Amino acid sequence: MTVTIKNEHDIAKMRIACRLASEVLDYITPFVKPGITTNELDKLCHEYMLNKQYAIPAPLNYQPSGYPPYPKATCISVNDVICHGIPSDKKLKNNDILNIDITVVKDGYFGDTSRMFIVNPGSILGKRLVQVTYECMWLGIERVQPGAYLGDIGYAIQRHAEAHGYSVVREYCGHGIGNVFHEEPQILHYGHPGTGIQLQPGMIFTIEPMINAGRREIRTMPDRWTVKTRDHSLSAQWEHTVLVTKTGYEVLTVSANTPQPSQSLYD
Known part of the structure; x- marks a missing residue:
């Protein structure tokens, strides 16, 4: 496994790209209401990236080996969709939960983040x-933090999810990121302490747990992108891009309205 350690130039560029990705989520928040379609949300995000940020959406036409080109600027996953939900003309309704996943490319660097939204x-x-x-x-x-292990991250996530009766999706994980969309290391959201590679300053990767209200098994739709819970239970995901610093971590995907750590979202 070859993990790219970012230099100060890389980190400075990543701070910009990651902030822009988070600002797209700030921008789209007031539009998430009953009656709007996920296509309309996607269009708004796309136009904001192009016209306000002079950035481009990384998902549009993204085509890993074995997949068709992804057709939209964002991934919007509603209710039992775990990830890679393709925006459509389906309207949001009261009580829907949805993840909006944004990745922008700015000056050749990728900023990647997602948030959950609940329709009132x-x-x-x-x-x-x-x-x-x-x-x-x-x-x-x-x-x-430097010297910690990837397994420490996954264990903390898995223990908390399962303590609440939820399950952790295992087929998808976080990933290294920089001037490449997906690179090493893979960040599993389950595991055992003290296992996996040790963290070093200059690593940048996403942490993006996908947690199901029911069982962890998945089913992939005929479009080969959309992934749903097999038992039709709800699924949720949050994502930040994180830099390993000399003393701990820095969350890069931060903007004016980013929810704060330890925040109770629905008080």
Whole structure:
């Protein structure tokens, strides 16, 4: 496994790209209402990236080996969609939960983040799942420091999710990122302390747990992108891009309205 250690130039560029990605989520927040379609949300995000940020959306036409080109600027995953939900003309309705996943490319560097949204008023089940998933992400982030192991991150996330009766999706994980969209290391959201590679200053990667209200098994739709829970239970995900510093970590995907660590989202 070859992990790229970022230099100060890389880190400075990543701070910009990651802030821009987070600012797209700030921008789109007031538009998440009953009756809007995920296509309309995607279009708004796309235009904001192009016209306000002079950035480009990384997902559009992204084509890993074995996949068709991804057709939209964002991934928007609603209710039982775990990840890679393709925006459509389906309208949001009351109590829907959705993840909006944004990756922008600015000056050749990738900023990657996602947040959960709940369409008012929201169900108790949906709010609880979204809150616990948020806590899972932050518990993983708080394990990041030089000398820690990747398994420490996954263990913290898995323990918290399962303590609340939820399950962790295992087929998808966080990833290294920089001037490449997906690179080593892979960040599993389950595992055992003291296992995996040790963290070093200059590593940059995403932590993005996908937590299901029911069982962890998945099913992939015929479009080969959309991934849903096999048992039709709700799924939630939060994502930050994190830098390993000499003394701990720095969350790069931060903007004016980013929810704060340890925040109770629905008080």
